[in-house]
Amino acid sequence: MAAACASEIVALLNGGQQGHAGFAQNGKEFRGLLPADIAILVRDGKEAQAVRSELSARGVRSVYLSDKDSVFAAQEAHDLLAWLKACAEPDVERPLRAALACITLNLPLAELERLNQDELAWEARVMQFRGYRAIWRSQGVLPMLRRLLHDFQLPQALIARSDGERVLTNLLHLSELLQQAAAELDGEQALIRHLAEHLALSGQAGEEQILRLESDEQLVKVVTIHKSKGLEYPLVFLPFICSAKPVDGSRLPLHYHDATGKAQVSLKPTAELIAQADDERLAEDLRLLYVALTRAQHACWLGVTDLKRGNNNSSVLHLSALGYLLGGGALLTESAGLSRWLEDLQQGCEALNYSEMPEASEVRFNPPRNEAILLAPLIPKRKAAENWWIASYSALRIGESMSAGSDEAPESPQAQKLFDDERLDPDAPREVIASGGDIHRFPRGPSPGTFLHGLLEWAGNEGFAADRQSVEDAIARRCNRRGWEGWIGTLSDWLLHLLQAPLRIGAGQPPVVFEQLTQYRVEMEFWFASHKVDVLKLDELVRQHTHNGVARVAAEPVLLNGMFKGFIDLTFEHEGRYYVADYKSNWLGVDDLAYTEQAMEQSILDNRYDLQYVLYLLALHRQLKVRLADYDYDRHMGGALYLFLRGTQAASQGVFFTRPPRELIERLDRLFQGKPEQPKAEPAWEQGVLL
Helix, strand or coil, X not given: CHHHHHHHHHXXXXXXXXXXXXXXXXXXXXXXXXXXXXXXXXXXXXXXXXHHHHHHHCCCCEEEECCCCEHHHCHHHHHHHHHHHHHHCCCCHHHHHHHHCCCCCCCCHHHHHHHHHCHHHHHHHHHHHHHHHHHHHHHCHHHHHHHHHHHCCHHHHHHCCCCHHHHHHHHHHHHHHHHHHHCCCCCHHHHHHHHHHHHHCCCCXXXXXXXXXXXXXXXXXXXXXXXXXXXXXXXXXXXXXXXXXXXXXXXXXXEEECCCCCEEEECCCCHHXXXXXXXXXXXXXXXXXXXXXXXXXXXXXXXXXXCEXXXXXXXXXXXXXXXXXXXXCCCCCCCHHHHHHHHHHHCCCCCCCCCCCCCCCCCCCCCCCCCCCCCCCCCCCCCCCCCCEEECHHHCCECCCCCCCCCCCCCCHHHHHHHHHHHHCCCCCCCCCCECCCHHHCCCCHHHHHHHHXXXXXXXXXXXXXXXXXXXXXXXXXXXHHCCCECHHHHHHHHHHHHHCCECCCCCCCCECHHHCCCXXXXXXXXXXXXXXXXXXXXXXXXXXXXXXXXXXXXXCCEEEEEEEEEEEEEEEECCXXXXXXXXXXXXXXXXXHCCHHHHHHHHHHCCHHHHHHHHHHHXXXXXXXXXXXXXXXXXXXXXXXXXXXXXXXXXXXXXXXXCCHHHHHHHHHHHCCCXXXXXXXXXXXXXXXX
């Protein structure tokens, strides 16, 4: 039946090329028959394999579409598992030999034998798979598998095989599924176990695991009847429509329904239960027959013959849905009676045609070659690079006296603090005094500065309301790890005082106490777009509108284009206003007298923290604009609080507070959006308006 069906399809397709078979409609041009116009409906993969094999032998390409066929059931999935094992442990001989000998790679036997004899050749393969492991760990499993495919020239080798495109499609499909799974798994072995588990359950295919089409080419579709529900095809072939799998009690458990329609199973069925289960099987076959017969838009071919099972000469055609309909459930006593059944069915109806099954032939189908010529590639007239990058405050280079910035935005608050402290005081002494004194003697440098920031971050995450016992415990754990046991008491006193002190935040505003804060965010990360921002223009605006325009070191020219990123130590709400706070571990002098408001302002100017707090307030300004329906800068924006951590017990409390004017923040907002400066208001008489 498969051979006869394939031969008939080849004859039709050749007729389509010659203009003898096709579709003609009034007012439309005749169109020759194409492989994509044909569907072959089958019950299972065994039937599909039979007809696809015959089609392939005659040069007709096909694709099998099933609602159950999982890509993990393919041979390529097992070979892929062997590759992963070898890539994960390239120095272990057994998995590497298994990977190199797998069917999909199809290495010549002479090459495999050479690996047994030539140590240099074997070592080269080991180094090759070590390279795959490095790619896997640095870039992911998908780039690694693509590299392996190209190193072994699999695309070129597979495309020459009749089933090569299917194999390559499966490999790429599996690679994508593994890449998706790797995002939720930790390490190579976890991914290997994931694939092994799916191979064990290959019959249970999820929606994303169903086999994909090889390509968008014109292919004959071999489809299960179940999957064809609701679909239509111009021409349909049903070569195995007379097949049946009657229930005889040999397969257990037996499935049936009781009188109430409830599903039941039995491990010891009686003859009555077997007969009932077979009746239910026949009813399902009749439903599938209806589905199969109603899929064709124009014509449907049915393969009908008298079937016998084993050495038994009696017909079993009546057990199939079609045989049951043809004979009304009666047994076909002789093969010649089938012709009478079919003639009675036809009854002069022109829509039905009964004829002898065509003989199988060796005639091949030669699809037309694609003669399309690739056009010359389009060459872009401009450079692809847009100088798009992610910048941060660390990227702003300030004069020649300060160390250079960094083109890479910090990935964490700790990385940002470490960079800022390095840029602030790169030559600070790194030695740590064993016994503690006051906070002014606490070590200087990037690591101690980050340590102090970490204490305040911990306090914020604890609600700023920590008691002395918890504060001492937290500080002791951190100091003990660094050998700073002598500083536990000093730092505990310092932190408790800072959390409980009322900090002044500008004239007319009530002081803020950290341990009384309820609305705040610790280390709030922000991102906002920057459209070709000239840092020189940015710097000019900041110097003009802050600190009474006093002179300070200018920023170096750089273009911010892409995203601007940063971390704000503390963002909080107090009495209806919103503030940003930044902790500075700068050492200004040997005692509290060094931390005057003038000294702190000079430190801010020397280190250009004015640029930092202005950008932080811009981020907060943008956030409040989208979160508060009635947002107004003058009413809601509190300002920036710079807390010099070593001066918290000075008369100034180590607090420098500032609130830049509204005009500056709004002009910077437009600058980062790439918008031009707003024009100055024209006189009323120039606008033609009388006031």
